[in-house]
Amino acid sequence: MAVDERRTIVIDPVTRIEGHSKITLHLDDQGRVEDARFHVTQFRGFEKFCEGRPFYEMPSLMARICGICPVSHLIASAKACDALLAVRIPPTADKLRRLFGLAQVVQSHALSFFHLSSPDLLLGMDADPAKSNIFGVLEQNPSLARDGIRLRQFGQQIIERLGGKRIHPAWVVPGGVSEPLSEADRDAILETIPEALVIAVRTIDWFKGIMERFREEISTFGNFPTLFMGIVKDNGGLTFYDGKLRIGDASGKIVAQGLDPARYSDYIGEKVEPWSYLKSAYYKPAGFPDGIYRVGPLARLNVVDHCGTPRADQELAEFHELQRTAALSSFHYHHARLIEILYCVERMGHLLNHPEILDKHVRAIARPNALEGVGAAEAPRGTLFHHYKIDEQGLIRWCNLIIATGQNNLAMNRSVLQVAKHFVHGDRLTTGALNRVEAVIRTYDPCLSCSTHALGQMALSIQLISSEGKLLDEVSRG
Amino acid sequence: MSAGYSSAGRILIVGYGNPLRCDDGLGWRAAEELARTLPAPDIEVITRHQLTPELADNIKDADAVFFIDATRGDQPGEVTCKPVLPQPWIPYCHECSPAAVLALAQQLYGATPQAFAVTLCGECFDHGDAISAPVEAGLPKLTALVKDLSSNLRKTPVSYQSIASAIP
Numbered sequence: 001m002a003v004d005e006r007r008t009i010v011i012d013p014v015t016r017i018e019g020h021s022k023i024t025l026h027l028d029d030q031g032r033v034e035d036a037r038f039h040v041t042q043f044r045g046f047e048k049f050c051e052g053r054p055f056y057e058m059p060s061l062m063a064r065i066c067g068i069c070p071v072s073h074l075i076a077s078a079k080a081c082d083a084l085l086a087v088r089i090p091p092t093a094d095k096l097r098r099l100f101g102l103a104q105v106v107q108s109h110a111l112s113f114f115h116l117s118s119p120d121l122l123l124g125m126d127a128d129p130a131k132s133n134i135f136g137v138l139e140q141n142p143s144l145a146r147d148g149i150r151l152r153q154f155g156q157q158i159i160e161r162l163g164g165k166r167i168h169p170a171w172v173v174p175g176g177v178s179e180p181l182s183e184a185d186r187d188a189i190l191e192t193i194p195e196a197l198v199i200a201v202r203t204i205d206w207f208k209g210i211m212e213r214f215r216e217e218i219s220t221f222g223n224f225p226t227l228f229m230g231i232v233k234d235n236g237g238l239t240f241y242d243g244k245l246r247i248g249d250a251s252g253k254i255v256a257q258g259l260d261p262a263r264y265s266d267y268i269g270e271k272v273e274p275w276s277y278l279k280s281a282y283y284k285p286a287g288f289p290d291g292i293y294r295v296g297p298l299a300r301l302n303v304v305d306h307c308g309t310p311r312a313d314q315e316l317a318e319f320h321e322l323q324r325t326a327a328l329s330s331f332h333y334h335h336a337r338l339i340e341i342l343y344c345v346e347r348m349g350h351l352l353n354h355p356e357i358l359d360k361h362v363r364a365i366a367r368p369n370a371l372e373g374v375g376a377a378e379a380p381r382g383t384l385f386h387h388y389k390i391d392e393q394g395l396i397r398w399c400n401l402i403i404a405t406g407q408n409n410l411a412m413n414r415s416v417l418q419v420a421k422h423f424v425h426g427d428r429l430t431t432g433a434l435n436r437v438e439a440v441i442r443t444y445d446p447c448l449s450c451s452t453h454a455l456g457q458m459a460l461s462i463q464l465i466s467s468e469g470k471l472l473d474e475v476s477r478g
Numbered sequence: 479m480s481a482g483y484s485s486a487g488r489i490l491i492v493g494y495g496n497p498l499r500c501d502d503g504l505g506w507r508a509a510e511e512l513a514r515t516l517p518a519p520d521i522e523v524i525t526r527h528q529l530t531p532e533l534a535d536n537i538k539d540a541d542a543v544f545f546i547d548a549t550r551g552d553q554p555g556e557v558t559c560k561p562v563l564p565q566p567w568i569p570y571c572h573e574c575s576p577a578a579v580l581a582l583a584q585q586l587y588g589a590t591p592q593a594f595a596v597t598l599c600g601e602c603f604d605h606g607d608a609i610s611a612p613v614e615a616g617l618p619k620l621t622a623l624v625k626d627l628s629s630n631l632r633k634t635p636v637s638y639q640s641i642a643s644a645i646p
Binding site: 115134135138142145146148149150152153156 | 567
């Protein structure tokens with residue numbers, strides 16, 4: 001049966017996410033949800049317009065993809081350029097880039113958890129959308145609202161201190177970083193770590209205390225088997241900067257590891273669907289769509305053996321007890337995100353106390369020594385790949401970006417379907433059903449500006465369309 | 479709101495907008511000029527692409543706040559200055575109005591600074607970092623206004639009614 005002959009619900013636009021999207025829910029003859037699609041309706045085309053630009057401009061150009069995670073694009077891009085130069089960057093530059101990336105993860109995760117998702121968690125999934133914002137959180141739990149603001153500020157101030165500005169800093173360059181860390185800045189950042197640690201621990205404790213209220217959501221928010229992928233250290237530890245790809249299955253078994261991120265195209269395929277600008281990535285050996293996999297905090301914690309910092313490892317041990325298998329429910333993204341914040345804050349403390357951290361040698365200088373380079377890193381939302389080809393003059397001839405949100409696209413679509421089947425009944429959308437459809441997308445913290453490399457506005461729309469193709473209901477937010 | 483304020487000790491100036499969209503970057507230009515020419519210790523000048531909830535943290539210690547932004551209208555180059563009162567409404571969670579940021583600062587930290595939205599009407603918001611001629615001509619008026627108000631705020635509370643007459 002053709003799609004337009006069916007009954008469909010459309011949610012357009014989706015709110016409290018990064019970017020512009022809509023959802024259509026297709027009903028069968030009995031009015032039950034039969035299919036769901038998460039459409040990304042924006043396009044920007046970074047891969048195309050950077051062609052012809054000098055390779056050394058790429059980190060700054062690519063950072064413009066996103067205002068939330070520019071640092072991740074800077075790092076992946078600079079690593080791709082390192083590969084073009086064929087240099088090993090100085091050890092201190094490596095540590096400073098890691099520090100920069102960790103600060104970015106903290107501020108991005110804090111934005112996702114406190115500003116975007118905590119209204120659902122604190123006020124409940126049936127709350128009035130007009131109150132589901134930071135002011136609603138403030139009324140109910142001022143301490144939580146204040147913690148969110150402080151934690152995000154913590155990450156942003158470190159980015160600003162290291163990179164000179166908090167959005168689109170250009171401090172990370174091919175071959176390393178442009179400036180060493182000063183003692184004054186090191187000490188100033190170290191002073192802020194204890195408060196951030198207290199907030200991170202307090203928030204995890206709060207979240208664990210309310211999880212029981214969300215049993216129904218845990219069982220229906222993307223609670224199905226998939227593969228999980230992340231970059232891990234050689235010893236199986238959590239990392240956001242460098243390592244090898246590891247893929248685990250739903251039972252918790254590792255199905256592939258030690259994969260070179262530079263050979264991502266051997267493992268990852270991308271399928272284009274006519275109804276969305278967002279490509280769907282899949283694990284090639286399993287084929288499409290069986291190769292559905294998830295990336296990001298949930299996936300990372302499912303595939304790592306340990307975090308590598310004491311408090312985060314304690315929390316990880318509890319996290320691994322959530323389900324006998326891998327943690328399958330996408331609701332657990334929230335929990336994983338908070339554990340990663342804790343890890344990042346602890347790890348920043350370690351890096352800042354390293355004896356080499358103030359070393360002045362922070363950049364390797366070279367001309368291009370290779371015509372092709374791949375840079376990969378773990379962005380807040382998942383694994384990020386930048387792949388460039390240049391000509392003999394160092395001009396970009398081809399570019400490919402694989403972004404976390406695209407890798408979660410299949411899982412997001414299936415999650416919307418699972419939630420809609422459970423919560424949407426009849427030909428009208430209730431507030432609670434609409435809230436949950438949005439909330440399950442939010443667990444992934446999708447960044448549509450990144451994933452389509454598009455300039456977006458946060459908004460969502462849902463349409464409900466009958467089996468005859470008649471629009472039954474339409475709700476827009478944003 | 480105009481009565482009952484003590485004179486302003488600490489002043490926060492926030493220039494915001496997108497400096498890669500021509501006149502939308504005027505807030506940054508004005509802030510940079512003010513950072514150069516206003517006395518430093520008790521005046522903090524910051525630039526932002528957009529206002530976010532975290533700004534409440536900067537506002538909490540300020541006695542007066544200026545939000546400098548571009549606006550659209552029929553009279554490119556025209557400077558306006560309006561008082562801002564706290565308004566707890568936030569359409570998206572990481573983009574706020576001046577009123578929403580003030581409300582956050584008030585509710586989170588009990589901060590109640592006098593606040594002003596100082597705007598300059600732009601002509602061109604295309605991609606680019608050039609400022610249009612009317613905005614270029616209007617920027618000195620805007621910075622002079624902020625300097626005058628800052629200076630007056632240090633001496634005595636400024637009534638919101640007196641703002642209109644202060645515009646050069």
